[in-house]
Amino acid sequence: MERDQILEKIKIIVVSVLEHDDFDMKDELVATDVSGWDSLTHMIIITSIENEFKIKFRLKELNKLKNMGTLIELVQSKL
Amino acid sequence: MKQFIIKIGAFSLLILLSILGVFCLADGSTDAMYLRFTTPSQKSLIIGASRGAQGIHPKEVNRILNRDDLYNYAFQGPNSPYGEIYLESIKRKLDTSTKHGLFILDVSPWTLGLRKNSETGEEYLSEEDGFIDNTNFVSLNPNIEYLIESLDKRYSDIIRNRIKKGKNLTYLIEDDGWLHVTLKPDQKSREYRTNKKIERYTKKLEDYHGVSEYRKESLVKTIQFLKQYGQVYLVRMPVIERMLAVENQLMPNFDAMMQEISEQNTALFINMMPDRDSYSFTDGNHLDKISGTQFSKDLANKIKILQNDK
Amino acid sequence: MEFTSFSFAIFLPIVFLLYWFVFNKTYKTQNVLLLSASIVFYLIADWKFISLLAASGFVNFWLAKIMIQKEDESFGRRLLFYLGIVFNVGILLYFKYLNFFIQSFVTLFNYNDAVNISFTPFHILLPLGISFFTFQMIGYLIDVYNEEINPTNDFLSFSTYLAYFPKILSGPIERVQDFLPQIQKKREFNYALTVDGLRQILWGLLKKSVLANNIMVITDSIFNDFHSMSGSTLFMGAILYSIGLYADFSGYSDIACGVSKLFNIKITNNFAFPFFSTNISSFWKRWHISLTSWMMNYVYTPLSFITRDYKKVGLILSINLTFLLVGLWHGANWTYVVFGLYQGLLFIPLIFRGSALNNNELDVNKFGLPSLGDFLKIMRTFLLVTLGMIFFRAESIAQASQIFLEISSSSFFSIPTIRPSYLFIIILVFLLVEWAGRTQEYAIEKLWLKYPKVLRWGIYYVIAMIIFLFGGKEQEFIYLQF
Numbered sequence: 001m002e003r004d005q006i007l008e009k010i011k012i013i014v015v016s017v018l019e020h021d022d023f024d025m026k027d028e029l030v031a032t033d034v035s036g037w038d039s040l041t042h043m044i045i046i047t048s049i050e051n052e053f054k055i056k057f058r059l060k061e062l063n064k065l066k067n068m069g070t071l072i073e074l075v076q077s078k079l
Numbered sequence: 080m081k082q083f084i085i086k087i088g089a090f091s092l093l094i095l096l097s098i099l100g101v102f103c104l105a106d107g108s109t110d111a112m113y114l115r116f117t118t119p120s121q122k123s124l125i126i127g128a129s130r131g132a133q134g135i136h137p138k139e140v141n142r143i144l145n146r147d148d149l150y151n152y153a154f155q156g157p158n159s160p161y162g163e164i165y166l167e168s169i170k171r172k173l174d175t176s177t178k179h180g181l182f183i184l185d186v187s188p189w190t191l192g193l194r195k196n197s198e199t200g201e202e203y204l205s206e207e208d209g210f211i212d213n214t215n216f217v218s219l220n221p222n223i224e225y226l227i228e229s230l231d232k233r234y235s236d237i238i239r240n241r242i243k244k245g246k247n248l249t250y251l252i253e254d255d256g257w258l259h260v261t262l263k264p265d266q267k268s269r270e271y272r273t274n275k276k277i278e279r280y281t282k283k284l285e286d287y288h289g290v291s292e293y294r295k296e297s298l299v300k301t302i303q304f305l306k307q308y309g310q311v312y313l314v315r316m317p318v319i320e321r322m323l324a325v326e327n328q329l330m331p332n333f334d335a336m337m338q339e340i341s342e343q344n345t346a347l348f349i350n351m352m353p354d355r356d357s358y359s360f361t362d363g364n365h366l367d368k369i370s371g372t373q374f375s376k377d378l379a380n381k382i383k384i385l386q387n388d389k
Numbered sequence: 390m391e392f393t394s395f396s397f398a399i400f401l402p403i404v405f406l407l408y409w410f411v412f413n414k415t416y417k418t419q420n421v422l423l424l425s426a427s428i429v430f431y432l433i434a435d436w437k438f439i440s441l442l443a444a445s446g447f448v449n450f451w452l453a454k455i456m457i458q459k460e461d462e463s464f465g466r467r468l469l470f471y472l473g474i475v476f477n478v479g480i481l482l483y484f485k486y487l488n489f490f491i492q493s494f495v496t497l498f499n500y501n502d503a504v505n506i507s508f509t510p511f512h513i514l515l516p517l518g519i520s521f522f523t524f525q526m527i528g529y530l531i532d533v534y535n536e537e538i539n540p541t542n543d544f545l546s547f548s549t550y551l552a553y554f555p556k557i558l559s560g561p562i563e564r565v566q567d568f569l570p571q572i573q574k575k576r577e578f579n580y581a582l583t584v585d586g587l588r589q590i591l592w593g594l595l596k597k598s599v600l601a602n603n604i605m606v607i608t609d610s611i612f613n614d615f616h617s618m619s620g621s622t623l624f625m626g627a628i629l630y631s632i633g634l635y636a637d638f639s640g641y642s643d644i645a646c647g648v649s650k651l652f653n654i655k656i657t658n659n660f661a662f663p664f665f666s667t668n669i670s671s672f673w674k675r676w677h678i679s680l681t682s683w684m685m686n687y688v689y690t691p692l693s694f695i696t697r698d699y700k701k702v703g704l705i706l707s708i709n710l711t712f713l714l715v716g717l718w719h720g721a722n723w724t725y726v727v728f729g730l731y732q733g734l735l736f737i738p739l740i741f742r743g744s745a746l747n748n749n750e751l752d753v754n755k756f757g758l759p760s761l762g763d764f765l766k767i768m769r770t771f772l773l774v775t776l777g778m779i780f781f782r783a784e785s786i787a788q789a790s791q792i793f794l795e796i797s798s799s800s801f802f803s804i805p806t807i808r809p810s811y812l813f814i815i816i817l818v819f820l821l822v823e824w825a826g827r828t829q830e831y832a833i834e835k836l837w838l839k840y841p842k843v844l845r846w847g848i849y850y851v852i853a854m855i856i857f858l859f860g861g862k863e864q865e866f867i868y869l870q871f
Binding site: 038039040042043044046047050059060062063064 | 535536537670674685689690691693694697698700703704708736739740
């Protein structure tokens, strides 16, 4: 899957979980910059991504995530 | 950096000076102990607990005995029972240039009783880490050490009490060390306080286990030390009948013990307990102001007779 | 040695001068000084346990190093990791919880009278700062194990991090990756930061020794004699206790941050005006931040990861377990367990309502006031927190329930007897200052900066004298026992 496609799909997920699109979807995006993206919603977003792409993350991989860019790369590597 | 040090140095200095200024305002109204640690060392002392602190007026005793050097250095039961700690403080406070000092030791079962640590069973010394233990300088004015380490109040109280002085202030120490206590004098308040006090002391009995050998030895040491500089008198201060009954439970043979200690150490024991009905008390335990004056005169006269006998 | 003690007032300037004038050659000499000062500080505070602190430092430093040399996913690495966790948790369990667990176990056993075991609690002293430093070490091991950070080879800096005196007694629980980089380079004197630090210390002292100490005298008199208090008095007492506890601990944290700034080292701010939160989740993001983020990182995240397939039920389970531990972290008492569970329960409606509530931006009108809706939410959050504080303050569950019973009785409608009443005016002024400064690191960070210098220093002088004159006599700092 293309990088852009993954990005688009993730964006849809985040918007549906947080109920707003008040953020700029780019590689440098970090959770703390997005209103409502906190430790409670984080795992909901992660689960939704897993289901969407039919993949499973490992906790260690999640811990190493730095920003949206690394999340996309991680998803890509799993496909 | 340099600029910063200069600025902060100047600011700190200003703060320190202001603090010192407040400390200089501390006086006999500050609390029930402070002033005694600010006066110069003394040649003649009243030693003991709160009964002595409130009940023996140095001024009255001085007048009758024609002296001017008796100073009240008695504090309160938990902090000044007989022991090494109090003795150290006495040694510091005493002006040792005299051989003709007068030393009045207020003795009671409470300042010689044995208390135990409920966990370890060892003797519990209530004065440890108390204000007498923590005050190394006993003749410093203003006594910065006491004010920092031991003052059990906010520093604003120094100013407040000074302003209030004379008006509804419970405690006031006079220049001769006498502790002036003002409580509601009416009969009802007295009875209330007396009942509370008896209740408290009856409960206190549970903590005590007869005579403490350590305290007894310390009393002897205190006598031995003071004897070098003058005559030592042991005084049992009067209390009301009900209080005496409580004390008798703790030490039934107290008077005989004091008599014996006095004889062995060339001190003189004056038992004022039998005269208890001639005085009135604020709470059954402490003489009130008027009776305190009378008591001091009576005590001084007895001392005078004893002195003449010699 | 407490921050509000006389000895600390002498200790700090000496360390400051030595740091910038004598040991200022390299970052190593700076760290040597900070480490020595920290050891002296700890020795004065609690000399008995310095060896425990040292042992904790050595063991964790070496474990992390050896662990990472083993292959990823290998048995050896796992073994060393779990050994490390057992070591740290073991220390904590032994010193802090052993008696509690045995006692609870015995009570449970004796419950049905089948057997009667008597238990004399062991005489175990609690090492100062143990909950704080063991948590830092556990976090370090986990981060190294997860390869989030590399283990350090710099034992000097590592032990300075562990023992650093501004945070050793009561936190913040600092992460290695935030702290270590700062002390592995030479620090230069920074005038603005130093003055900022002093201002923060001043504010912290005002909160802790004037506000908190004076409030705590009153709440102590209320709760120590709770039997004879009316429901309304107990309720007001609980409100005062919330504010007092906040003033105490956030005051302490401000002093810690401020002191650290004097050495040009920044440590985590533990509080971000929690009383202005509109819901409980927002409250916990702003109250004892370093503890909550630790719990979020190392307890909640793994738990919610494991239970992620159960959606909201998984989240609820994770958050409740996490807060149970937050509660228990405060001490070995069932009251803390209930306190934690209660907080966890408060999250459930939030989780069910989804994320809409997570927008925590407060909108204010032209007078700088929040909307009525937000104001009510703030009051509701404060009330919920305050009710939880009754468990926190009570000595036993029985006592807490008696207090609750009295509060829910008719005596709730009597007039509370709390003296002096001017205290409430002081608290109101304090809360207004906090409100005005709520977007800053601490309330008076930028206040008065526009004033002429003389006036500003005049204000500092007045604050300093207020602290001196009205500072309550030193109370045992609540967070020291944790």
